[in-house]
Amino acid sequence: xxxxxxxxxxxxxxxxxxxxxxxxxxxxxxxxxxxxxxxxxxxxxxxxxxxxxxxxxxxxxxxxxxxxxxxxxxxxxxxxxxxxxxxxxxxxxxxxxxxxxxxxxxxxxxxxxx
Amino acid sequence: xxxxxxxxxxxxxxxxxxxxxxxxxxxxxxxxxxxxxxxxxxxxxxxxxxxxxxxxxxxxxxxxxxxxxxxxxxxxxxxxxxxxxxxxxxxxxxxxxxxxxxxxxxxxxxxxx
Numbered sequence: 334x335x336x337x338x339x340x341x342x343x344x345x346x347x348x349x350x351x352x353x354x355x356x357x358x359x360x361x362x363x364x365x366x367x368x369x370x371x372x373x374x375x376x377x378x379x380x381x382x383x384x385x386x387x388x389x390x391x392x393x394x395x396x397x398x399x400x401x402x403x404x405x406x407x408x409x410x411x412x413x414x415x416x417x418x419x420x421x422x423x424x425x426x427x428x429x430x431x432x433x434x435x436x437x438x439x440x441x442x443x444x445x446x447x
Numbered sequence: 448x449x450x451x452x453x454x455x456x457x458x459x460x461x462x463x464x465x466x467x468x469x470x471x472x473x474x475x476x477x478x479x480x481x482x483x484x485x486x487x488x489x490x491x492x493x494x495x496x497x498x499x500x501x502x503x504x505x506x507x508x509x510x511x512x513x514x515x516x517x518x519x520x521x522x523x524x525x526x527x528x529x530x531x532x533x534x535x536x537x538x539x540x541x542x543x544x545x546x547x548x549x550x551x552x553x554x555x556x557x558x559x560x
Contacts, residue, residue: 439489
């Protein structure tokens, strides 16, 4: 059973601070990891993806992956009120054919306080 | 616009009815998906499909069936709708391979009365 676990929150962070979102996964066969942001009533949109152990930075966002600990995180620096949303962590496990969906966590609701 | 589109955006129907949701992508992707997001916002894969392989999540009732007339379309047909089918259904597409970003459609909110 593939599972991705996230703390549902809400996680409240002051504007300008660093927001830290965490996720663990159960399937050691997972090879790719994604962070999606979802505003209320909207569809998920990709923020970051990471495949290799270590850190990956893109603007204010840094994704971190530790395959030994089966742990993925997303850091948001200089948090803005517009970052308030639900953040979905997802893992991809190839079955061999490649036509695989992602396994999503239940999402962390992030609130940036002005 | 380059995107994944779904119709209808809202669908309200009675228990026992049969309904379809259409999905189209013009991104040139070869793989399409259907996800269900329940009232607790949990997003769960239902189907993955490309022109060679259909992968069905084993928890999906056989009342649900994907139909793909071509690579750019993956429609979802639901028979004998039940109250528990009420949810938001998202279509997505990507290039083949779990390393590739999946682009999501706007979602279809299905309400079964």
